[in-house]
Every structure is written in C-alpha cells, then in structure tokens.
Amino acid sequence: MKLDVLAIGRLKAGPERDLVMRYAERLKGLGRGIGLDGPRLVELAESPARRDLDRKQEEARALVAEFREGYRLVLFDERGAALDSGQFAAMLGEWRDSGVPGASFVIGGADGLDPALRERAAKILAFGAMTLPHQLVRVLVLEQIYRAGTILSGHPYHRN
Template identity: 40%
Template sequence: MRITLLAVGRLRKSPELSLIDDYLDRFAKTGRSLGLPPVQVIEVEDKRGGGMSAEAPLIDRAIPAAAFVIMMDERGEQPTSPDFARKIATLRDQSRDICFVIGGADGLDPALRSRADWQISFGRMVWPHMLVRVMLAEQLYRAASILAGSPYHRA
C-alpha cells in the first residue's frame, strides 16, 4: 500500500509547510504499527497559469496507476473523522494504494473530478488549497490515531 498526497502548487517554507510536515510525521509514526506507510507528497505546477484545464493533465499523469483516488472538492461528501478512518482502514486491508488530490486555487477540472473514486469536502465553505493540505494532513493523523485507539480524537 502507498499513500500519496498530490497537490497543485509548490509549498515553500511557511507556517503551512511546518504544520503539514508535523502532522505527516505524526501520521508516519502512528501509522507504522497499523500497516500504514508514510505519505508521499507530489506537487505539480502549471507555470503558465492556465487554471483548472491546464492543471488537469498534470494531475492526471501524476496519479499512481490503480490507486483509489480521493479528490478534495467543496461539493464532495462530508464524512466524519471516524468514517474517514474506517475508509482508510478498509483500503489498507484491501492493499489498495490511495491518492488524495488537491486542486489549485480554482479547484479541479470537472472532467478530472469524474475520475474520483470518492470526493470529500471539509465543509460547505471554500478553503484556500494550501490550508486544505494542512487540514488533510491533520485528518490523516487523526485517522491513524482513531485506528490506534489513541485519545487524540475525543468522540
């Protein structure tokens, strides 16, 4: 099993990068004993600024073959943290690779969104794509904590 976080844009040294690194490190440490591998981060960038339609082929080429594709989209389902943890565990138990996709500032191209196996949202509000990375990293750590029976998630 491999877990990939595929995102549009390059995240430079910033408070967001520090948070992402912290949560993904916590996930790696907690997930190790649960059979969850460290998350691989792949960043793609359309240097010409062509928006969703230019970003779509870059994203499409970077999605690992046969991965279960989870796209972050404001129109997606809003699972609870325990539901999210159960989905991660199910995919782990099926030995499925997982690829989380976060689009750029304009979101994801509709044709690309149709490729998703699951679309999820962090609420009906729109979030900056760089903050979505932080929130996803935290939810991955929370999922591993839930699966490990840790008190981090207070249900």
Template identity: 50%
Template sequence: MRIVVHAVGRMKAGPERDLADRYFDRFAKAGPAVGLEWAGVVEVPESRSPNAPERKREEAAKLDRLLADGAALVLLDERGKNIGSEDFTAWLCKWRDKGQRDLVVAIGGPDGHAPDLAPRAALTLSFGALTWPHQLARVMLAEQLYRAASIASGHPYHRA
C-alpha cells in the same frame, strides 16, 4: 496502502508549512502500524494557461501520472462529502483492506479540479462549505491523516 498528496501550487516556508510537516511526520510514524504508509507530497506548479478550463486540464494531466498504476483517487473539493473523522478512517481502512496499494489525495489549484476527474474519484471529500486557502487545506488533510492512523490504532489522540 501508500498515501501521497498531489498539490497544485507550492507551499512556502512559514507556520502553515511547519504545521503541515509536523502532522505529516506524525502520520509517517503512526501510519505503518495500521497499514497506512506516508509517501509524501508531490507539488506541481499552477498552470499559466490564460483560461480556467485549460488550466484545470493541464493540472489534471500532471495528476494522471500518479494515477497511472491503478492508484485510487480522493479529490478535496468544497462540493464533496462532508464526513467525520471516524467515517474517513473507516473509508481508508476499507480501501486498505481491499488491497488497494496506492491512494492519491488531490488538492486542486485556485480553479479547482478538471470535471473529468470527479467520475474517476473513489471519494470526493469536503472540509465543509467554507472555502479554505490551499495551505490550510493541506494542514487539515495532514491532521486528518494522522487522526485516522490514531483512530485505527486505538490511540487516545482522537476523543470525540
């Protein structure tokens, strides 16, 4: 299953980008052995619309292009499910085993996701009740993808 991250906003050079890139690189190397292929990050600019609902609609329209060929959608949202790494791995492997070809994990803009995306999501995932900067959410997602590949392969990286 190919996994792509759709992120609203650009991550500037710096330690957060370096760390995210490090974990995405680890995932790219570890994932194929367990049927998880890294397809990269698609960064889209934040909408410049004057109101939040319109910004969300414009950002969702860009996400729709990635979903057009039947990709499953995971939304990162503070109101989503707060699950552990092993459950996240099991969820990914279940979708992989069902034959899902593509998975898009979406990190929304400062206003969040358009409301019409939630019913289309296979999973709405939270990294806890705290609000995280988008840069750190990307780092945490990259690490969890690598951790999922490690768990799925039985690698000792994950020791809970």
C-alpha cells in the same frame, strides 16, 4: 497501503508548511504499525494558462501523471461529501484491509479541479461548503489522515 498527497501549488516556508510537515512526520511514525505507508507529498506548479478552463486541464494532466496504478483517488472539493473523522478512518481502514495498494488525496489549485478528474474519483470530499485556501486544505488533509491513523490504531489523539 501507501498514501500520496498531491497538490497544485507550492507551500512557501511558514506556518502552513510547518504544520504539513509535522503531520506528515507523525503519520510516518504511526503508519508503520498499522499498515499505512507515507505520505508521499507532491507539489505541482500552478498552470500559467490564461483561461481558467485551460488552467484546470493543464493541472489535471500534471496530476494524472502522478497517479499510481490501482490507487483510490480522493478529491477535495467544496461540493464534495462531508465525512466525520470516524467515517474517514473507516474508509481508509476498509481500503487497507481489502488490499487496495494506495490512496491519492488530491488538492486542486485556485480554479478548482477539472471535471474529468471528478469522474475518476473514488470519493469527493469537502471540509464544508466554504471555500478554503489550498494551503489550509493541505494542512487539514494531512491532519485528518493522521487522525484517521490514530483512530485505526486506538491512539488517544482522537477524542469523541
């Protein structure tokens, strides 16, 4: 199953980018043996629109252009459901085992995600009720996908 991480905004050089790349590389190495391919990392420019509604709609159009046919769409939003790491891994494993071709993990911009994207989502997840900077959310998403891979492979990285 192929994995995409789509994010509004570009990470500058620094510790957040270093962590994203570290988890992406770890996942590439681990994923081959357990049927996970990727991640494909896509950074999309923030909309220059003046109104937040217009920005969210423009960013949604850019995200939709990156969606791949048949992929499950997972949005990260502070109003989403909270899964523990084992539940998240089980979800990915179930999708993989049932022949889902891929999953796209979507991180919105500073104004959040357009409601039209919420309607298309297979899952809307949160890392808690607090608002987090999208740079840190990107790190958390990559770390949790990597952790899910370690859980699925029986690797000792995840300890209960």
